[in-house]
Amino acid sequence: MIVNEQACSEAFITALESGDLEGIRRAPKAESHTHGPFGGDRAWLRDQTGRDIAPIAKPLGSMDEMHAWTASHVGDLFKGRVGRRLGWEGAFVRARLDGLTRVEFGDDVWMITQGVGDAAELFADIEAARVAICPEMEWTPQLGFSRHCKRSWLWHWLTPFLDAGGWKAVDLSGDEFAQPIDIFQPLYRACKERGMRLKAHVGEWGTSDDVWRAVEILELDEVQHGIAAADSPQVMRFLADHAVTLNVCPTSNLLLGRVARLEDHPIRRLYDAGVKVTINSDDALVFGVGVSEEFLALYQANVFTSTELDQIRRWSLEQKPAPALKGRSPV
């Protein structure tokens, strides 16, 4: 560890132990699981629009309730090209406040049907927001697929993004049970051929076996959530052996009823099994906390020591290599 990194670690550990949120925010960190406009800064958006988007206060019972919350609290705020630009700026404002040195997000390929410009224009709008708000921050452009969409549609929407280039990661989100994971394999192969990092939401609502199958079939480098893997020592060993990182969002898991108490969050079992984890906010605007608050909450709930949380912070800053392709079996 070079001297500067050591000083960052010491400052971060001191800030955790003294409950100094500003000190935690000042430490370099990266976020790999956040959904663009829905990771925006509440106060900044209130200043810009006059609309105060109060986050979810108590756990919801289903994704349907989540969609109803979004419709009533956010509505059409981020729709159209102007709305989307507002969303990107709000996301970078929150990322800057959170002390992120790198943030990884983007948009669903479906958005090019929604009047936000073509693939190149969408990329340019996000990059313009980054330059306007936090030119020193690294942005990793990420494409998204929705789990319920027909593969033929996804191909149709993905193609102009691949032709335009510049996108470095891909993610799959939405209802985990909408379609079998196999449906998406050819799309992921095409993204892999272009050197993109492969991620998918899995094991948030589904099982440990779903996590293993998604990693195996899509050749994932990282899993969004993946907390169900903690139910299986074999799947955790598989993830650890193949250096697959889980980008975990503790407050999101609490407020969507996936975990009853932060003290019992499965991220501890994953860490103890040697699975590399990062700590993320998912949707800071919806769940009301950024990455820095997540770190502090995990420390104060005695889930991790300050030294362990610093290791997790430093993991987030690593660019992870693609895992080996052979021998990917959980048993």
Ligand SMILES: [Zn+2]
């Ligand atoms: Zn997510």
